[in-house]
Amino acid sequence: MVVGCLYLTYGAGYNIAGFNVQPTRVLGYFCFLRVIAKKEFSFAELIRADKALFVLYVYTTLILLIREGGSAPLWCARLLDVTLTYVAFRGLLRSPDEFRWLLGILALLLVPYVAILTVERIAQKNLFALVGSDADVWTRDGEVRCFGSFRHPSLLGSLGACFLPLFVGLAWDRRLLGRAVLGVGLCVAIVVLSHSGGPSSVLAVAGVGWLLWPIRKKMQLFRRGLGALILLLALVMKAPVWYLLARITALTGGSGWHRSYLIDVAFQHLNQWWLAGMREEDTAAWFPYVLTSGGADITNQFLAFGTNAGLMAIGLLIYLVYCAFSQVGRALAWVRQTSEVQGEEPLLWALGVALAAHVSNWLGISYFDQFNVLWLLQLAALVSLSEFCLYQAASDREAADASEVAPALSAINGKCSEAL
Numbered sequence: 001m002v003v004g005c006l007y008l009t010y011g012a013g014y015n016i017a018g019f020n021v022q023p024t025r026v027l028g029y030f031c032f033l034r035v036i037a038k039k040e041f042s043f044a045e046l047i048r049a050d051k052a053l054f055v056l057y058v059y060t061t062l063i064l065l066i067r068e069g070g071s072a073p074l075w076c077a078r079l080l081d082v083t084l085t086y087v088a089f090r091g092l093l094r095s096p097d098e099f100r101w102l103l104g105i106l107a108l109l110l111v112p113y114v115a116i117l118t119v120e121r122i123a124q125k126n127l128f129a130l131v132g133s134d135a136d137v138w139t140r141d142g143e144v145r146c147f148g149s150f151r152h153p154s155l156l157g158s159l160g161a162c163f164l165p166l167f168v169g170l171a172w173d174r175r176l177l178g179r180a181v182l183g184v185g186l187c188v189a190i191v192v193l194s195h196s197g198g199p200s201s202v203l204a205v206a207g208v209g210w211l212l213w214p215i216r217k218k219m220q221l222f223r224r225g226l227g228a229l230i231l232l233l234a235l236v237m238k239a240p241v242w243y244l245l246a247r248i249t250a251l252t253g254g255s256g257w258h259r260s261y262l263i264d265v266a267f268q269h270l271n272q273w274w275l276a277g278m279r280e281e282d283t284a285a286w287f288p289y290v291l292t293s294g295g296a297d298i299t300n301q302f303l304a305f306g307t308n309a310g311l312m313a314i315g316l317l318i319y320l321v322y323c324a325f326s327q328v329g330r331a332l333a334w335v336r337q338t339s340e341v342q343g344e345e346p347l348l349w350a351l352g353v354a355l356a357a358h359v360s361n362w363l364g365i366s367y368f369d370q371f372n373v374l375w376l377l378q379l380a381a382l383v384s385l386s387e388f389c390l391y392q393a394a395s396d397r398e399a400a401d402a403s404e405v406a407p408a409l410s411a412i413n414g415k416c417s418e419a420l
Contacts, residue, residue, distance in 0.1 A: 001024070001027050001028065001031060001085075001088075001375060001377070002074050002102070002105075002106060002109065002374075002377070004023050004025055004027045004370070004373075005108065005149075005370040005373050005374055006109060006113050007113070007128075007149060008023035008024065008131060008132075008149065009023075009132040009133040009150075010022060010132070010133075010151055010369050010370065011131075011132025011133050011134070012131050012132035013025075013132075013388055015290070018030070019073070019077070022370075023370075024085075024370045024373050025077075025081055028081060028084055028085035028373065029080075029084055029089060031085070031088035031089075031092065031393065032084040032085070032087055032088040034088075035087065035088050035091030035092060036091075040091035040094070041087055041090050041091030043087075046185055047327070047383065047387060048240075048323050048326075048327070049320065049324050049326075049327050049379075049383045050086075050090070050368070050383060051394050052316070052319055052323045053082075053083075053086060053262070053320055053379070054083060054217075055085065055316060056305075056313065056316040056317055056320055057078075057079050057082050058079065058308040059312065059313060059316060060305060060308055060311060060316075061075045061076065061079045061117045061346070063276050063277060063308070063309035063310065063313070064277070064308060064309065066276070067276055067277065067279075068147040068279065070249060081372070082372070082376065085373055085376050086376045086379070086380055089376060089377050089380035090380045090383065091379070091383075093380055093381050093384045093385070094100075094376075094384055094388065095384075096344050096385055096388065096389075098173070099347065099381050099385060100170060100173055100176060100347070103166055103167060103170045103176075103179070103180075104170070104181065105165065106163070106178040106183065106354075106370035107177070107180070107182045107183035107186065108182075110182075110183065110186040110187075110190075111182070111186065113148070113186075114186050114189050114190060114193070116128065116148065117146045117148050117156075117189075117190065117193045118193070120146045120148065120193075121144050121193055122135075124137045124144055124179055125137075126146075126147070126148070127242060128148055128149045131149075131243075133147075133148075133149055133345050134151065136148075138153055140195060143195050145194060145195040145196065146193040146197070147194070147195055147197070148172060149367050150368075150369055150370070150371060151368070152365075152369075153194040153195060153196045154194065154196045154198050154199060154364070154365050154368070155365070155368075155369060155371045156190060156193075156194045156196075156199075157190065157191045157195075157196040157198065157199025157200070157202075158198070158199050158202065158361055158365065158371060159187075159190055159205040159371070159374065160186070160187035160188065160190030160191040160194070160199065160203070161184070161187070161191055161199040161200075161202035161206060161357060161361070162202065162206075162354055162357045162361065162374070162375075162378065163354070163374075164183075164184055164188065164191075164192050164203060164206050165206040165209060165210060165218055165350050165353035165354045165357060166183075166250055166260055166350045166351070166354055166378070167180045167181075167183030167184045167187060168180070168206075168210055168348060168350060169346045169350025169353075170183065170345045170347070170350070171184075171346075172343070172346040172347070173231040173372045184319075188203070191203050196250075197249045197255070197256065197364075198361065198364040198365055198379055199361075201249070201360065201364070202357050202360055202361045205356060205357050205358045206347060206353055206356075209352070209353030209356050209357070210220065210353060212316065213349065214345030216332070217336070221406040230338075230418070235339075240260075240263075242260050242263040242264070243260040243264075244260075245259045245260045245263075246259070247261040255299075256364075258287075258297070258299065259299055259300065259363065259364045259379055261287075262286070262296070262297075262298065262299060262300055262303065263286075263300065263303065263311075265286045265287070265296075266286075266300075266303050266306070266307075266381075268410060269283075269286065273306060273307050274306075274310055274311045275308060275311075276309065276310045276311050277306065277307050277308045277309050277313070278306070278307055278308045279295075279316045280293060280294065280295035280296075281293075281294045281295055282295075282376070283295045283296035283298070283307065295357060297363050299364055299366060300362065300363060300364070300365075300366060301317070301362030301365065301366045301367060302314050302318075302362055302363075303362075303366075304366035305317050306367055321355070321359055322358050323327075324355055324379060324383065325352065325355065326383065327354045327383060327386045327387070328348055328351055328355070328382055328386045329352070330386070330390065331348055331385070331386035331387075331389045331390050331393075332345060332348050332349065332352070332391065334390055334393035334394075335348060335389050335393060337393070338392065338393040338397070339396070340393070340396045341392045341393060341396075342390045344385070344389050346410065347385065348385060348386065348389065351378065351381060351382040351385065351386075353376070354378050354382075355379075355382060358375060359376070364420050
């Protein structure tokens with residue numbers, strides 16, 4: 001699946017009887033069949049975060065089907081892509097050791113990938129055009145913006161920004177330290193080669209996430225402080241607080257004004273989409289420029305769900321994020337108290353930082369192409385590894401309780417024997 005996401009492109013698909021057969025779609029379906037056939041995952045094992053993901057996409061699809069019935073095959077196919085691929089990853093990633101193995105392999109896979117990107121940067125020729133990618137070269141301020149096998153430089157940069165925290169977490173395993181360092185370096189190179197402001201900001205978020213490692217047991221204070229800071233800025237700023245995105249990209253580069261104004265104009269037209277979203281063509285008046293599809297460029301994952309299915313969809317997405325953070329938070333709390341899985345804390349923390357990186361990224365981009373698969377991979381890993389550690393911690397606690405109860409029972413039995 002990972003090789004397919006990196007080295008195959010959206011343009012490598014074929015249209016067969018009206019059905020768009022994409023490489024990652026085919027791989028996802030086959031992986032799902034393998035997992036079900038080998039009974040590596042059961043739907044009876046679904047936990048709250050799993051259900052939150054399914055409810056989000058099922059609800060969004062139902063609203064789209066009701067409002068835009070003509071696109072029914074497209075929306076149903078996207079729903080299947082998400083659910084089947086996610087279940088496949090939940091079945092394939094069952095333990096921390098399996099995820100470390102995957103990250104170690106990914107570090108090696110990125111070596112030739114970054115080499116191809118370097119050719120794109122220097123020779124201004126995308127070699128992935130041989131397998132269906134766009135042959136055009138993107139530039140900004142005279143600098144080439146690489147996009148590799150993806151359809152946008154920001155998606156390529158997001159690859160490096162969102163996987164970097166995972167390689168940092170891998171570095172705690174001394175056996176894989178070399179590959180972890182290699183992975184970190186390659187992720188930074190990918191962000192640089194994409195020449196995109198959004199991924200640079202996400203990379204900074206990932207860095208801050210790991211800088212918080214020394215105070216990881218006091219994150220409640222950090223969250224309260226962050227909330228108070230945002231509230232204070234909202235009170236003192238002349239413009240709405242979301243125009244901070246424009247200020248940030250003044251340092252990192254990128255189109256921060258577009259992202260800030262998008263949130264602004266979406267609130268101005270809230271009455272048009274709050275209940276059940278709105279058609280993409282109806283957003284054409286939001287900006288003086290539009291996409292080739294005829295609508296505004298909705299570079300915000302939250303608003304993308306909102307314009308598709310209303311405020312309820314945004315609420316369900318926020319609930320999914322809450323469930324995921326809650327899951328990894330509970331796992332971290334138990335791991336710190338359990339010697340058997342205490343060594344898994346850095347990897348769990350890395351997954352939490354990666355989730356925070358995705359959430360910050362959603363303020364400046366909506367995921368599409370095969371990057372959705374990589375996001376589902378990380379979410380499934382977070383849920384599976386958290387569940388694994390919680391189960392191990394609970395088993396260890398039960399064993400400890402049993403060892404404490406056994407001597408007491410022996411003493412009671414001895415006294416009973418003496419009495420008899």
